[in-house]
Every structure is written in structure tokens, then in C-alpha cells.
Amino acid sequence: MSSFSALRSTVLRSNRPSSFSHLRTPSSRLFHIKARMPSLIATRAAPRSSHPSLQQWRSYADSVTIKVPPMAESISEGTLKQWLKEVGEQVEQDEEIATIETDKIDVAVNAPQAGILKELLVEADTTVTVGQDLAKLEPGEGAPKPAKEETKKEEPNSSPPQKTDQPKSTEKTPEPKKVEENPKKADIIPPPTTHPAPAADGIGNRGEQRVKMNRMRLRTGERLKQSQNTAASLTTFNEVDMSAVMEMRSLYKNVVLEKTGVKLGFVSFFTKACILAMKDVPVVNASIEGPNGGDTIVYRDYVDVSIAVATEKGLVTPVIRNAETLDLVGIDKAISELGEKARNGKITLEDLAGGTFTISNGGVFGSLMGTPIINLPQSAVLGRSYVL
Missing domain, CATH: 3.30.559.10 (Chloramphenicol acetyltransferase-like domain)
Structure with missing residues (x-):
């Protein structure tokens, strides 16, 4: 028996294939699986942020949907009168972010929790029903508040260069130059606003305003x-x-x-x-x-x-x-x-x-x-x- 086993080991060593994928013994399959594990671990260890689809899925899962609140038993719809907050603004819990106008009263839409308003799903002056999605809210606190102060501080600083750029822009525009180059033509052609149509008819102002009823x-x-x-x-x-x-x-x-x-x-x-x-x-x-x-x-x-x-x-x-x-x-x-x-x-x-x-x-x-x-x-x- 000892000579037979020695002969078998010699044959196996001489006929050993270059790849372990051709071996069918349980031990070889186990070795093959172990050899692939480092690559699997490396792929799972990659950060999720590197994949754009995973980022979108994560942001969608973390967002909170704000819906039209219940109004009354006899009222099932209303008109979204106005948004009190804009996209990117920070809102507090139970803070009013929109107003819905009904047949009898105005219904306030409050934020279910503190966060940042990420998306408005309905525009103003649109008819909405109870339970309809209105906006997306990303939970969080205090991120954009300093951004508002920075924008306010930047506005006065940006105004002086605008005043200095105004003469440069007027020099670049070719339209005033054409008027100055041809003064005779400007004198021949009268301005169209000197004879308005209502004054010529002698009737007066006949303007109209159309306001949609609430x-x-x-x-x-x-x-x-x-x-x-x-x-x-x-x-x-x-x-x-x-x-x-x-x-x-x-x-x-x-x-x-x-x-x-x-x-x-x-x-x-x-x-x-x-x-x-x-x-x-x-x-x-x-x-x-x-x-x-x-x-x-x-x-x-x-x-x-x-x-x-x-x-x-x-x-x-x-x-x-x-x-x-x-x-x-x-x-x-x-x-x-x-x-x-x-x-x-x-x-x-x-x-x-x-x-x-x-x-x-x-x-x-x-x-x-x-x-x-x-x-x-x-x-x-x-x-x-x-x-x-």
C-alpha cells in the first residue's frame, strides 16, 4: 500500500495542470473560491460615493415627502396659493412652508421635521388634492443658514463694480454710436410715442385688468x-x-x-x-x-x-x-x-x-x-x- 500511494503522488505531481480550475476535488474548489475572495472584498470595500446611481438612491431614500394635509370632510381639494419657502432653504419642524386656499379657509402646509427643502413638485396656483405630493425635504439642520448671510454680504460688494462697468458697456454697444453718426436721420424720423392712440381718439384710458377670483x-x-x-x-x-x-x-x-x-x-x-x-x-x-x-x-x-x-x-x-x-x-x-x-x-x-x-x-x-x-x-x- 505504501508503494501504491507513493506512485500515485508521483503521477499527480507530474500531471499537475497549470490552472486549478480543471480540478474537481472538493479541496480544489475550496481553494479556488478562497483565491477569488480578495477581489470580492476589494469591490465591496469601494466607497459608495464613487457610484452615481448609489448617490441618487441614497438621497432619494433619505428625503421626506411633504403631502397635502387633510382639510375637512367636505373639502377634498384646494388651490396652492403660494410657497413661503424656496428650494435650498432651511425649514424648522412645524414651520409653515406653503398655503392652500380652499372654499372656506386657508390651510397651512407645515414641515414634518427640520431639514432643507430640496424640490417643489407643484407650482403655485395649481389645484391639489388631499394626500398629493407637494415637495421633497432632506432632513438636516443649519446648513444653508450661513450661506444666506454670505449672499447678503456679497450683494453690496458686487454693486460698486457694476457701476464702474456701466460706462464700459455703453462704450461697447454699437447702437448709440449709430445714432450719433447719423443725426440727420434721427431728426427726420419722428418718435412713435409722441402720438398715442387713445389720446388721438379723444376717449382716454381704456385699460383692462383681469384678476382671477379666489x-x-x-x-x-x-x-x-x-x-x-x-x-x-x-x-x-x-x-x-x-x-x-x-x-x-x-x-x-x-x-x-x-x-x-x-x-x-x-x-x-x-x-x-x-x-x-x-x-x-x-x-x-x-x-x-x-x-x-x-x-x-x-x-x-x-x-x-x-x-x-x-x-x-x-x-x-x-x-x-x-x-x-x-x-x-x-x-x-x-x-x-x-x-x-x-x-x-x-x-x-x-x-x-x-x-x-x-x-x-x-x-x-x-x-x-x-x-x-x-x-x-x-x-x-x-x-x-x-x-x-
Whole structure:
């Protein structure tokens, strides 16, 4: 056996191939795999940043998508009014970066976390829906803030060379030279702006401006027209002597202002009078609901008064909840707070929802009489005017 094994080893050594790939023994395959491992390790050890596709994948995976936030059950879309931040700017967590205009209120889009705004997916004045992608945010803090200061500092430094370059640019331009070389032709040809067309016709300025209406004005007009087509309404005018109310207000308005900080106005008197009238005539505080214009009258034990407030965007009617439980000072305080929120654009859907009776004031515009339109599904509305 020893001679046979020695002979076999001699034959194997003499017939050993130059490449180990032809050997089929388990030990040779294992050696072949071990020989290739250094090359595999070298390729895996290469930095990811050297591969452009890996960089793109990494940046895409690290970015956060900002979506259109939920608005309300009855509102599913809006118009992206404006971007408050630009690409490359640093934003903080919960900072407002955009505003979406809906039929009733403006919805703020806040950053879910601090980072850098990398990409805007939607342009301004575009209709967006709830859940739609708006922008890409790269998480991080404080990187571009010093860059803004550097750009601001560079602007005044770059302005002086611009002033010094201005005469050089005028010397290089050939157009003024041609005018100077041919002064006779300039005298013969009259300037076209000396005889404008509107002045020749003797009519005057006939310019036009086209401004797209916002969603709130469009929705308000749509609902008012729907009310005109649906509700069979009747308007009555009544003259009321307000001398006693005016005397009472003049006596106590300063005292109320010093004690409560609330300005005593006339709206609270009208609101209180309407609440007392609704107790005697409950149908005024009721609403008509049901198909085909309504077939059911809903009577209520509470009074939620909608007060019309004119804003720059349109007319809104915030609601005073349970107005029957408030006194004159409480009503004036609620009206002042809701009016301020509406004018500052901070009104919410909860402030506008509901309402069993509406009070409008056309007297602030100087009108003596007016026929306000019923705010559906309410059954009545009060329009008031002042004659002092």
C-alpha cells in the first residue's frame, strides 16, 4: 500500500495542470473560491460615493415627502396659493412652508421635521388634492443658514463694480454710436410715442385688468345663487327707534371698556333682540332639510348666530355658539375675536361650521336698505342698516 500511494503522488505531481480550475476535488474548489475572495472584498470595500446611481438612491431614500394635509370632510381639494419657502432653504419642524386656499379657509402646509427643502413638485396656483405630493425635504439642520448671510454680504460688494462697468458697456454697444453718426436721420424720423392712440381718439384710458377670483369668492357666489334658486324668500322692512340703545351705550361703553376691555357696540343689542324673538317665534331659528329643496323643519333649543364679516378674500360668517347663554359683553367679545381671526386669515372650519341664524350689516357700506340672501339651510337672515 505504501508503494501504491507513493506512485500515485508521483503521477499527480507530474500531471499537475497549470490552472486549478480543471480540478474537481472538493479541496480544489475550496481553494479556488478562497483565491477569488480578495477581489470580492476589494469591490465591496469601494466607497459608495464613487457610484452615481448609489448617490441618487441614497438621497432619494433619505428625503421626506411633504403631502397635502387633510382639510375637512367636505373639502377634498384646494388651490396652492403660494410657497413661503424656496428650494435650498432651511425649514424648522412645524414651520409653515406653503398655503392652500380652499372654499372656506386657508390651510397651512407645515414641515414634518427640520431639514432643507430640496424640490417643489407643484407650482403655485395649481389645484391639489388631499394626500398629493407637494415637495421633497432632506432632513438636516443649519446648513444653508450661513450661506444666506454670505449672499447678503456679497450683494453690496458686487454693486460698486457694476457701476464702474456701466460706462464700459455703453462704450461697447454699437447702437448709440449709430445714432450719433447719423443725426440727420434721427431728426427726420419722428418718435412713435409722441402720438398715442387713445389720446388721438379723444376717449382716454381704456385699460383692462383681469384678476382671477379666489376659491372663497367663487364658492360664496355659488351658494348664494343656489339659495336664490332654491329658497322661496320674502323680505320685510321695519324701522326701529334706536335712541334708547344709543343713550345706554354712551353711558356705559367707557365703564365696560375699563372693566372688561371690550368695546360695547350695536351688534350685541341686535343679537340679543333676535335671540329673544326666536324664543317667541321658533321657526326663525329652524332650518329646512331634506331632498328637493327640503321637506322637514328642524327646530332647535339653542341659538348659533352667524355674524357676517367682510375680508379681503370675501365674505365669511363665523358662528357664535350658544349665543342665548351670553350677555351683551360676552356677545361683543365673541364677535371681536371672530372678526379679528377672519381678517387675519386665522379662521378655522370649526368657526364657520353650523349656524342657525345669520346677522348681516349692510349699513357699514352706507346703504339704507338691502335684501340679504338666506344662508342655507337656515330659514331667515337679518340685514341691518343705521340712519344716524
